[in-house]
Amino acid sequence: MPTLYWLQHGGCGGDTMSFLNVESPDLPDLLDDLGIRVLWHPSLTDTAPGERQALEDRILADETPLDILVVEGSVVQGPDGTGLFDTHRGRPKRDFAAALARRARYVVAAGTCAAFGGFGVDDVMDATGLQFRREAPGGLLGEGFRSRAGWPVVNLAGCPCHPEVVSGTLTALVNGTPLELDSYQRPREWYGMMVHQGCSRNEYHEYRVEEEEFGHKGCLFFHKGCHGPLVGGPCNVLLWNRRSSKTRAGVPCFGCTSPAFPQPFPFFQTRNIEGVPVDLPMGIDRAHYMAYKTMAAAAAPARLTHRRTKV
Amino acid sequence: MGGKRIHCDVPLNRVEGDLEVRVAVENDRVAEAWSRGTLFRGFERMLVDRAPMDSLVVTPRICGICSTTHLAAAARALDQVAGVTPPDNAIRMRNAALMAEQIQSDLRQSLLMFMVDFANSAYADHSLADEARRRYAPVGGQHHPPGARSVAAVRETKHILELVALVGGQWPHTSFMVPGGVVYKAEPRSLQQGRHIVKALRRWYEDQVLGCSLERWAAVRSVADLDAWLAESAAHRESDAGFLMRFGREAGLDRLGAGPGTFLSYGNLPLPAETAVAGRAGRFVPAGFARGADTGPFHEGHIAEHTAFSWYQGDPGGHHPWSGRTEPLMEDGGERYSWAKAPRYRGAPAETGPLAERILAGDGLFTDWVGRDGPNVLARQLARLTRPATLFGPLEAWLEETLAALTPDESTAQQAQRPIMSPASS
Ligand code: SF4
Numbered sequence: 004m005p006t007l008y009w010l011q012h013g014g015c016g017g018d019t020m021s022f023l024n025v026e027s028p029d030l031p032d033l034l035d036d037l038g039i040r041v042l043w044h045p046s047l048t049d050t051a052p053g054e055r056q057a058l059e060d061r062i063l064a065d066e067t068p069l070d071i072l073v074v075e076g077s078v079v080q081g082p083d084g085t086g087l088f089d090t091h092r093g094r095p096k097r098d099f100a101a102a103l104a105r106r107a108r109y110v111v112a113a114g115t116c117a118a119f120g121g122f123g124v125d126d127v128m129d130a131t132g133l134q135f136r137r138e139a140p141g142g143l144l145g146e147g148f149r150s151r152a153g154w155p156v157v158n159l160a161g162c163p164c165h166p167e168v169v170s171g172t173l174t175a176l177v178n179g180t181p182l183e184l185d186s187y188q189r190p191r192e193w194y195g196m197m198v199h200q201g202c203s204r205n206e207y208h209e210y211r212v213e214e215e216e217f218g219h220k221g222c223l224f225f226h227k228g229c230h231g232p233l234v235g236g237p238c239n240v241l242l243w244n245r246r247s248s249k250t251r252a253g254v255p256c257f258g259c260t261s262p263a264f265p266q267p268f269p270f271f272q273t274r275n276i277e278g279v280p281v282d283l284p285m286g287i288d289r290a291h292y293m294a295y296k297t298m299a300a301a302a303a304p305a306r307l308t309h310r311r312t313k314v
Numbered sequence: 315m316g317g318k319r320i321h322c323d324v325p326l327n328r329v330e331g332d333l334e335v336r337v338a339v340e341n342d343r344v345a346e347a348w349s350r351g352t353l354f355r356g357f358e359r360m361l362v363d364r365a366p367m368d369s370l371v372v373t374p375r376i377c378g379i380c381s382t383t384h385l386a387a388a389a390r391a392l393d394q395v396a397g398v399t400p401p402d403n404a405i406r407m408r409n410a411a412l413m414a415e416q417i418q419s420d421l422r423q424s425l426l427m428f429m430v431d432f433a434n435s436a437y438a439d440h441s442l443a444d445e446a447r448r449r450y451a452p453v454g455g456q457h458h459p460p461g462a463r464s465v466a467a468v469r470e471t472k473h474i475l476e477l478v479a480l481v482g483g484q485w486p487h488t489s490f491m492v493p494g495g496v497v498y499k500a501e502p503r504s505l506q507q508g509r510h511i512v513k514a515l516r517r518w519y520e521d522q523v524l525g526c527s528l529e530r531w532a533a534v535r536s537v538a539d540l541d542a543w544l545a546e547s548a549a550h551r552e553s554d555a556g557f558l559m560r561f562g563r564e565a566g567l568d569r570l571g572a573g574p575g576t577f578l579s580y581g582n583l584p585l586p587a588e589t590a591v592a593g594r595a596g597r598f599v600p601a602g603f604a605r606g607a608d609t610g611p612f613h614e615g616h617i618a619e620h621t622a623f624s625w626y627q628g629d630p631g632g633h634h635p636w637s638g639r640t641e642p643l644m645e646d647g648g649e650r651y652s653w654a655k656a657p658r659y660r661g662a663p664a665e666t667g668p669l670a671e672r673i674l675a676g677d678g679l680f681t682d683w684v685g686r687d688g689p690n691v692l693a694r695q696l697a698r699l700t701r702p703a704t705l706f707g708p709l710e711a712w713l714e715e716t717l718a719a720l721t722p723d724e725s726t727a728q729q730a731q732r733p734i735m736s737p738a739s740s
């Protein structure tokens with residue numbers, strides 16, 4: 004029976020709360036189908052404090068095997084590198100996380116905080132991810148870290164991470180299905196597509212019919228700072244809570260699956276050079292893009308320029 | 315005393331919990347206790363020097379179970395700065411998302427994070443222990459199969475969050491509230507789906523959580539009414555609310571957890587200018603401050619945060635959050651013991667949350683109960699479990715009102731003049 008330990012670090016618990024929403028299979032069925040034995044999860048187990056300490060000691064002594072370690076929230080290194088902003092049993096929690104990681108067959112970072120540091124990298128909290136600090140390899144465990152099964156940390160980016168990505172990853176790990184990882188160690192299965200793919204505003208995007216004011220139907224790329232074409236993620240393919248996504252509802256994508264999230268410059272605005280975004284869709288050439296967009300805008304059908312098409 | 319003194323750290327960590335209670339036990343009694351925040355993230359500092367609208371993205375990340383509430387706080391602050399009042403439908407949409415989140419949170423907290431402890435072996439001698447295990451054993455527990463009610467709570471509570479996704483894109487961590495309103499005009503199709511979602515959860519809530527209709531529950535206006543309600547039918551006793559009462563009374567939860575005896579509510583869910591939903595001073599959840607049952611107005615200027623026992627630099631605090639500072643100070647020894655600041659109202663602690671809200675709204679049952687026995691754990695938990703009973707009605711009303719008030723947008727109006735059957739023709 005595969006065992007799982009879910010450690011919460013310096014985060015908001017949003018990845019757990021989101022995981023509770025997982026569908027088909029839902030959470031109880033998922034655990035049952037995969038035969039996962041949850042050793043510890045703050046919201047899913049009722050282990051008493053003394054029992055938990057004994058369990059942790061057994062894992063660290065290699066007496067209880069740990070198959071999957073999931074970490075949620077950023078690793079806290081402040082103040083001044085002591086890690087004392089986040090403690091567990093009176094000691095820096097990051098030391099405990101590192102010790103557990105060395106005993107685990109697989110280590111999974113649930114959410115951008117655990118993967119890349121997320122909120123608090125630039126402040127006194129001195130946050131880092133498990134194997135990256137923003138884009139830089141390293142993090143808590145170091146670039147060369149491999150879990151006992153020989154894997155680097157599997158980064159399930161997102162703020163929060165989509166629940167189906169967590170369940171899909173657990174399923175793959177338990178069943179031994181290969182997972183291809185990208186350069187930031189995110190499974191290409193879910194991060195090898197753009198957030199833009201499947202957005203209901205794609206037609207507006209195609210013909211450069213843009214939203215300048217909220218609620219004015221259009222694409223959010225040129226003025227509202229949408230990162231949909233810039234970052235990978237399954238938001239518009241899997242949808243959220245079975246129903247929608249931020250960009251479908253008219254909220255720009257903030258690029259939360261990117262190691263650079265949260266960006267240092269303002270959200271809700273597109274940085275631009277003479278009206279054209281500084282950051283262009285992934286992999287595109289600027290001159291070609293401008294020529295294409297000018298032609299596309301000229302070819303836009305009236306149902307889009309008059310914003311008759313629903314989103 | 316002279317007895318042996320033992321220290322024990324009890325972590326409280328069911329949800330985003332980095333709270334620990336340290337107790338000193340002497341002669342088998344708790345002599346002293348300290349509640350300690352064990353995590354510093356410093357969100358107060360992260361917004362400094364950022365664009366104002368960034369608060370709509372950063373602030374929700376304070377907490378993953380109530381991110382929409384933090385979003386609403388940020389959006390209202392920006393409304394205030396801009397001097398704007400959102401249009402009625404935007405107020406209704408903001409409220410709908412907040413209420414959906416709150417219903418989710420109340421039910422998950424009650425069933426998955428509070429009543430789960432009834433299944434703990436610490437209650438092995440309780441006469442309802444076996445039943446408690448069959449109902450509330452945790453979903454990932456080691457010792458027993460998951461409880462039927464725990465599983466049901468996981469399966470049902472997520473659906474109400476679909477309403478947040480319909481109006482705001484996703485839950486948690488959307489940013490659909492913006493200064494002056496929301497990002498997008500509500501669509502009839504979303505509102506209609508939303509109505510079905512609310513009705514479905516309401517059916518489950520009435521059937522299983524209360525064991526009676528919302529109307530029947532609303533007739534419980536005193537402790538005597540509550541006892542009569544319990545005696546009235548097996549459905550009432552077998553519901554989560556009925557079981558909470560039966561288990562809680564035997565376990566003595568109504569004699570624990572008095573708290574400071576003062577209650578505070580900031581007020582929530584602003585009323586649209588035109589609505590059938592009743593409230594007080596422009597809010598469905600009224601603001602107020604009470605000492606026991608003696609209620610009076612609330613002035614937010616009396617809120618202050620103290621740091622004399624928290625790891626922060628500077629004076630011992632006592633500042634309104636406007637002027638407070640967040641400069642962490644790591645100190646070995648000394649009297650400081652927590653990363654949490656101590657919020658005070660007129661210099662003293664006050665209870666907030668569902669029980670406080672119900673007392674300040676003048677609710678019959680909880681005013682009667684607290685008047686007799688003082689605040690206690692059982693009353694507090696019943697107030698939380700039954701708060702959704704107060705929310706379904708206004709939530710449904712606001713969805714209806716929004717649908718009724720929708721004006722066709724320009725493009726729809728144009729299409730209506732020329733009956734176009736296919737989107738391809740233009
Ligand atoms: S990545 Fe986002 S959802 Fe996850 S812990 Fe961090 S702030 Fe919360």
Ligand code: SF4
Pocket residue numbers: 198199200202203204205206208221222223224229230231232250251256
């Ligand atoms: S709103 Fe964003 S995700 Fe949607 S089409 Fe435009 S750029 Fe793409």
